[in-house]
Structure formats: structure tokens, C-alpha cells
Amino acid sequence: MDATDEMAERTRREVRAYEFRTFAVGITLPEGVQEREDELRSELRLKGNETVKTQAARLVASGVVRSTRKRVDKARPDLSVLADFGTGEVSVSSRPAFFYGRYSKPAGVSQRRLLCPECRGGGCQKCGGTGFDRKPSVEEALRRKIGEFTGSERMIFTWLGSEDRESRVFPPGRPFVVEVKSPKKRRIPTRFGARVKRGLVSVSSGRTLPSKPVTLPPFRFLTRIKARAAANITPEGLRELRARFRRAEVTFERPGNRPAFKKVYSVAASAKGKALVIDAELDGGLPVKRFVSGELVSPSVSEVLKTEVGCRTFDICRVKEKGGFRFTEVARNKEKDQVAP
Ligand SMILES: [Zn+2]
Incomplete structure (x- = not known):
């Protein structure tokens, strides 16, 4: 004593x-x-x-x-x-801090940080001993910035869907949740920007979550697709696309897994010869490129237009969550345990 x-x-x-x-x-x-x-x-x-x-x-x-x-x-x-x-x-x-935000990004930035192709994570001269690829990523930019805010380098990211490195994500951006382990400070601004080689990753709608979310909400997203067809596209073809994909269900075959049934809410397209611009609203988890090409997805843009169509790029214009996050209620459960005999 x-x-x-x-x-x-x-x-x-x-x-x-x-x-x-x-x-x-x-x-x-x-x-x-x-x-x-x-x-x-x-x-x-x-x-x-x-x-x-x-x-x-x-x-x-x-x-x-x-x-x-x-x-x-x-x-x-x-x-x-x-x-x-x-x-x-x-x-x-x-106690870990949980933070929700939405990111937007320019083309040429991947969502996750990738392992160094040289050493596969071991750390070498090429990656400066970090084990990670030097190409810019949303994750790397957010790690750096959130590390400054919280004084912690240990983070786990959960993303509500993903896109391509070449996809742009426009405001209000794609939702993510980050768990910050053993933070020195717990406050993260509701909006901030993080510089990357090719521009700026910006975060908005930020808020601190009460605890770890147990479920992520389902979501749908609006995407603008630039695609190219093997044959010229006719006005009838465009009309057919619009009609066929008004609140339609598509099947996504997942080898080794049960097929997923996803909704297509709307498709609007314009064409110039073989070049197509498609605005589509799709269920989260439906891969955009496959929805266009028809590989493992049916019906698809290719199938409806009766010609091979390939997606060149797609941008994410909007991500809509259906319902909120669910949390375990730690404190309340504890109290219940205490009153229970
Ligand atoms: Zn390396």
C-alpha cells in the first residue's frame, strides 16, 4: 500500500x-x-x-x-x-474509436492500399520497407490523415462497396467505417481532405459511432458507365435497355457460391455509333463491368442490345444506404446482467 x-x-x-x-x-x-x-x-x-x-x-x-x-x-x-x-x-x-465518413476520389487512386508487388508485404528497398505499393490509395491517404488526428497508426477499414482504380467517386461519396485502435485523441473532423499524387481524397459527413457496427446497411448506387459496343447502337436498342431495366432483377452467378439476385432500378443510355454512355442505378454488390459485358450476369447490357458491349470506365455518382448501421449496446447489456439474479 x-x-x-x-x-x-x-x-x-x-x-x-x-x-x-x-x-x-x-x-x-x-x-x-x-x-x-x-x-x-x-x-x-x-x-x-x-x-x-x-x-x-x-x-x-x-x-x-x-x-x-x-x-x-x-x-x-x-x-x-x-x-x-x-x-x-x-x-x-x-478504447477503440469508430468513425463513419464518405470519401470521394479522382481517377487513378485505388480504394485499398495494395501489397508491394516486389516483396509481397515483407518490406524491401522498392517500397521503402513498408511492404505496401507506392501507388496512391484512398486507404493510404486516410491512414495518414486519421493517424495525425488520433495519434494512432492501427486502423481497420470497412468499405460500403468498391470501385475501380480509374473510377472517380463524386461527392457525397462512398461510405466507410474505420476502427482506430488505442487512439490518443478521439476527435476526427466531420470533413477533411487528404492529398494524393493525382489530386485530393476528400471526406465528408463524418461522425463518431457509439461502437463497432454489427451489420452494414444494404445500399444502391448510381453510376455513369462509358462503354463500347461491337456494333452500332440503334435508338430501338436504347429504348429496349430503358424498358428492360426498369426495376428489373438480374442473376449474378458466383462460381462456388449460390447465385445472388440483384436489382437494377433504372438504366438510361445514349449512344454515338458504338460508344455508349449509360446511367444506371444498381444494387450494391452487382459488379458494373459484368452487368455490361454479361459475364456471369443475366440479363446484361450486352444481352439486351444483342451485341458484345465492354465497359471502359465507370464513375460512382451516388451511394444510397438503405437503413442505418446496427450496434451492439455494450453498456445497456452490462446493466441488464447486473440486475439479473
Ligand atoms: Zn517491397
């Missing part, structure tokens, strides 16, 4: 690097203390909840409360402190 002031002081030093509102203290006792306490308690028939461990934790915590004015929250603390009374070490970890 003589060490509690010293450990509280060390804890104060360690937590200074973090922005937080609440914290909790856990204790590791030196070898044998717990056993000797148990012996003593049984020999003297001592009852009550207070143990060496809970008292030490309380004293360290109150030392921190006095100097920082932060609150103790055992159920869902921003910071978890582990004070080891055996070694004298204090370690701190913070």
Missing part, C-alpha cells in the same frame, strides 16, 4: 498523452500477495468486498481523479490503466 501514491503519479504521467473523459484502473499484485490475503481472510474469517486489489485500484484511481478531474467508469472507460505493483510499470490502452 506504500506504493499507491507512486503508482498514481506514474499513472498521471502515462495518461497525459491521451485525450479522455473516463478511465478505469486495473491492478496486478506482486507474486504471492493474493494468496497470503486469502489465507488471512479465511483464518480470521474476514468478510466484505474490499480486498488489497480493489483498495489499491481505488487509491490509484482517486489519485488520478484528484489531479485530472476525470471520471472513473468501470463499464466503458475511454482509458484502461493497468498498474503492475510487482514491476512498478503502468500501461495504458484506450
Whole structure:
């Protein structure tokens, strides 16, 4: 117990690097203390909840409360402190932060960062030891920027669908969620930009999520497709496209998997000779290039026009979520557990 002031002081030093509102203290006792306490308690028939461990934790915590004015929250603390009374070490970890945003991007930027083709992630001279390709990516740009905001380099991204490296994604952009592990700061701006070699990745509609989403919402998206047909396209062909794909269902064969049934909400197209511009609204998860070519997808643009059509590029004009995210409600479950017998 003589060490509690010293450990509280060390804890104060360690937590200074973090922005937080609440914290909790856990204790590791030196070898044998717990056993000797148990012996003593049984020999003297001592009852009550207070143990060496809970008292030490309380004293360290109150030392921190006095100097920082932060609150103790055992159920869902921003910071978890582990004070080891055996070694004298204090370690701190913070609750992961979950952030939702939407990104838009120029052509020539891939969504995910890719492994270095030379070393396949091991780290070599070509990639500067990082193991990742030097080509620009949304992920790399966001990692750098969110790293600056949060003081953490450990992040896990979840994307609501994806597109090609050459696709542009226009505002309001494609939704994503990032889990930031052990952040030093928890605030991320609602909108920000991240420079990449070929322009700017911008994020908007940002908000902090209460916890990890358990399900992602289904979504649909509007895309502008530039395609080329093997034969000249007739006005009848364009009319047929529009009529055939008004709230139509298409089948997407996935080898080794059950086929997926996806909706096509609308298709409008214009043509000049063999060149086609198609505006389509599609269900998330329906691959645009296959919807055009007909490879594994039926009906397709090629099938309806009765000529081979190939997608050259497609841009993402809008992504619409159907419903919101669902979360596990950590705090509420805990309370329920406590009232349950
Ligand atoms: Zn490499």
C-alpha cells in the first residue's frame, strides 16, 4: 500500500498523452500477495468486498481523479490503466474509436492500399520497407490523415462497396467505417481532405459511432458507365435497355457460391455509333463491368442490345444506404446482467 501514491503519479504521467473523459484502473499484485490475503481472510474469517486489489485500484484511481478531474467508469472507460505493483510499470490502452465518413476520389487512386508487388508485404528497398505499393490509395491517404488526428497508426477499414482504380467517386461519396485502435485523441473532423499524387481524397459527413457496427446497411448506387459496343447502337436498342431495366432483377452467378439476385432500378443510355454512355442505378454488390459485358450476369447490357458491349470506365455518382448501421449496446447489456439474479 506504500506504493499507491507512486503508482498514481506514474499513472498521471502515462495518461497525459491521451485525450479522455473516463478511465478505469486495473491492478496486478506482486507474486504471492493474493494468496497470503486469502489465507488471512479465511483464518480470521474476514468478510466484505474490499480486498488489497480493489483498495489499491481505488487509491490509484482517486489519485488520478484528484489531479485530472476525470471520471472513473468501470463499464466503458475511454482509458484502461493497468498498474503492475510487482514491476512498478503502468500501461495504458484506450478504447477503440469508430468513425463513419464518405470519401470521394479522382481517377487513378485505388480504394485499398495494395501489397508491394516486389516483396509481397515483407518490406524491401522498392517500397521503402513498408511492404505496401507506392501507388496512391484512398486507404493510404486516410491512414495518414486519421493517424495525425488520433495519434494512432492501427486502423481497420470497412468499405460500403468498391470501385475501380480509374473510377472517380463524386461527392457525397462512398461510405466507410474505420476502427482506430488505442487512439490518443478521439476527435476526427466531420470533413477533411487528404492529398494524393493525382489530386485530393476528400471526406465528408463524418461522425463518431457509439461502437463497432454489427451489420452494414444494404445500399444502391448510381453510376455513369462509358462503354463500347461491337456494333452500332440503334435508338430501338436504347429504348429496349430503358424498358428492360426498369426495376428489373438480374442473376449474378458466383462460381462456388449460390447465385445472388440483384436489382437494377433504372438504366438510361445514349449512344454515338458504338460508344455508349449509360446511367444506371444498381444494387450494391452487382459488379458494373459484368452487368455490361454479361459475364456471369443475366440479363446484361450486352444481352439486351444483342451485341458484345465492354465497359471502359465507370464513375460512382451516388451511394444510397438503405437503413442505418446496427450496434451492439455494450453498456445497456452490462446493466441488464447486473440486475439479473
Ligand atoms: Zn517491397
